[in-house]
Amino acid sequence: MPVIPIDSLDDPRVESYRNLKLKNLQRGGPYFIAEGKKVVERLLESDFETHSVFISRKRLEEWEGKVPADVPLYVADQSVMSALVGFDFHVGVVGCGVRRPSAPLEELLPRDAQRLTVVACPNCDNPENMGAIVRIGAAFGIDALLLGKGCCDPFGRRVIRVSMGATFSLPIFETDYLLEDLRRLKQDWNFQIAATVLDTDSELLETARRPARFGVVMGNEDAGLDQAWTEFCDRKLTIPMCRGTDSLNVAVASGIILHHFTRASADL
Template identity: 30%
Template sequence: MIVCVTATDDSRLDAFRWRDRQLASRLEREEKVGAGLFVAEGDLVVERALHAKCVPSALLLADDLVERFAQLVSADVPLFVGDDELRREVTGLGVPLSVTGLFRRPARTSVDDVASTATHVVVLEAVDNPTNVGAIIRSAAALGWHALILDPTSSDPLARRSLRVSMGTALSLPFARSERGVDLVEQLHSHGFTCVGMSPGLQAHAIDKWRPSSDKIALFLGSERVGLAEQTMSTLDAMVRIRMREGIDSLNVGAAAAIALHTYAPT
């Protein structure tokens, strides 16, 4: 359904103005709820969302893309067509994206569901920067890892910035959020995973010298400020570190993750 819009305050475009917290409520981020919305920005990410079978609610796009995207969505999905200035103002970005898609969030997956089918999972603890989450997801997807698990405090993989940085690969990498009060390491151990964390500390094994004891590995990554919690590290099977020049305390978590994900990637 093609709809030409000229007024930036058109109420039909309100959802495109919403921020992440409005798109997905607190309940939807933390509990097993598949409701809510997410926004995909740019033609590549929107196409990947459609190819991942995400259900579109509406698209806001330039006139020259109407024919292309009309073939990818059902006839009842509104295609709001607006000029550069309208698209720039409605989305609140500094550039007029060629297309912005509003999608229904997919149903949530449980940790047990993920752990029962994957052999290589990335686990994020208190990684609250969506740029870092997006970078980690992009590396994990590129290097063949099977899934992502986040604690309740880590950023949403479907947040605008995370999805943009991951280039939409978050839509093809299954992810689950752990529940508060559940021992995630113990839960993964019950599925046969070797759980390893990353730390710059000299007590950790050099990353190129340590190998997991099983075919199933869960790689734990913590926040850039404090790393993994002491309680988490005390229950892991091993800690590994990346060798660095003296005087450099650590790498960005996205860069460190890429090195570890390559080192322990599925063969």
């Protein structure tokens, strides 16, 4: 498809990009936004459908050969583009991808796999934390991220930006019935599920070992995990801390925990 000039903020072809600072695309809608050079490149390389790419005119020579012929490539002056997206968009590259429903657990987690690792978040409602957990989960090779209905949109613009496009490669399973789905993993997949808590009576991470099929439940940044979750899980884990530190950012904690449990020496 040829390059398509955009001269007006009212052009309906770029409606998805309009005023991104003040809005997110609807979670139930058909599209999501990828922002920045590296993230848009990763969208194009992924198996998600790219609806369109929108660039500033100064980026045309660089991007004209990168965008497939069947993907609309919109081009505008930098001033028009910044006014459209709602902020001074100096990186000059943004893309629109097509959402798709979560694949069923049976597709994400093969029953015959010898080793499986999942992270579950019942109520991670902070986009920066969510994006960091996605990126960390992808880096440490987890098999899926399971998100409950209390979580923010994993395909929100800020989440995708913080994840640096890892959202496109990490299997993400969104569910309104996270507790029931984890129970299925325990019963049908033989998973062991661990809760992460701030409790000195819990198992210390530094000496903890894992079975072949293992899941970690991470709590909310402010409230952690409620009693129903800790009672459901098979074990409770805590990260030892010094100097009176009573908690860590949930994304930082997930990185520490996943680094420990994805090492071969952490296996039973």
